Amino acid sequence: METKAMTDEQRKAIALEYFRRMDRGESVLDLFDDHAEFYFPKWGVAQGHAQIERLFQDLMGILASVSHDIAHANVIQQGDLLVVEGTSSGSLKNGETWRAGVTHAGRWCDVFEIRDFRIQRCYVYLDPDYGGNDVERYPWLSKQSESCR
Numbered sequence: 026m027e028t029k030a031m032t033d034e035q036r037k038a039i040a041l042e043y044f045r046r047m048d049r050g051e052s053v054l055d056l057f058d059d060h061a062e063f064y065f066p067k068w069g070v071a072q073g074h075a076q077i078e079r080l081f082q083d084l085m086g087i088l089a090s091v092s093h094d095i096a097h098a099n100v101i102q103q104g105d106l107l108v109v110e111g112t113s114s115g116s117l118k119n120g121e122t123w124r125a126g127v128t129h130a131g132r133w134c135d136v137f138e139i140r141d142f143r144i145q146r147c148y149v150y151l152d153p154d155y156g157g158n159d160v161e162r163y164p165w166l167s168k169q170s171e172s173c174r
Contacts, residue, residue, distance in 0.1 A: 064149060
C-alpha cells in the first residue's frame with residue numbers, strides 16, 4: 026500500500042478545515058478515510074464513514090450552531106499526530122448557549138491522526154453537557170450557572 030508524503034502544514038490545514046466546516050454547518054465526511062475512527066464523549070467510537078456520519082447526525086440533532094476559536098488554538102504535531110486544543114461557543118437547538126470562559130463548557134482537545142491527506146483517526150475530548158444540565162451528579166454546575174447570570 027502506497028502512502029502519500031505530507032508536510033506538517035498540510036496536516037494542520039486538514040485539521041483546521043475540519044473545524045471551519047463544522048462552524049459553517051457543512052459536512053466533514055470527505056476529510057475522513059473510509060476506515061477512519063472517530064470518538065466523541067458519551068457517543069463512543071464510530072468506525073468508517075457510515076458510523077461517523079451517524080455520529081455527526083446525532084450531534085447536529087442537538088447543536089444549532091458552533092464556533093471554534095481556531096485563531097487562538099494550541100497545535101502540537103509529531104509525525105502523523107496532531108493535537109489541537111481550543112475553545113468554542115455555540116447554541117443548542119433548545120436555545121441554551123455556551124461560551125468558553127463564561128459557562129463551564131467550551132474547552133476541547135482533539136487528537137488527530139492524519140495520513141494520505143485524510144483523517145485516519147480523530148478523538149474528541151470535551152464535556153458534551155453544553156448546557157450544564159447535569160446538576161444532579163455535579164451540583165456545582167447549578168452554582169456556576171447562577172453566578173453566570
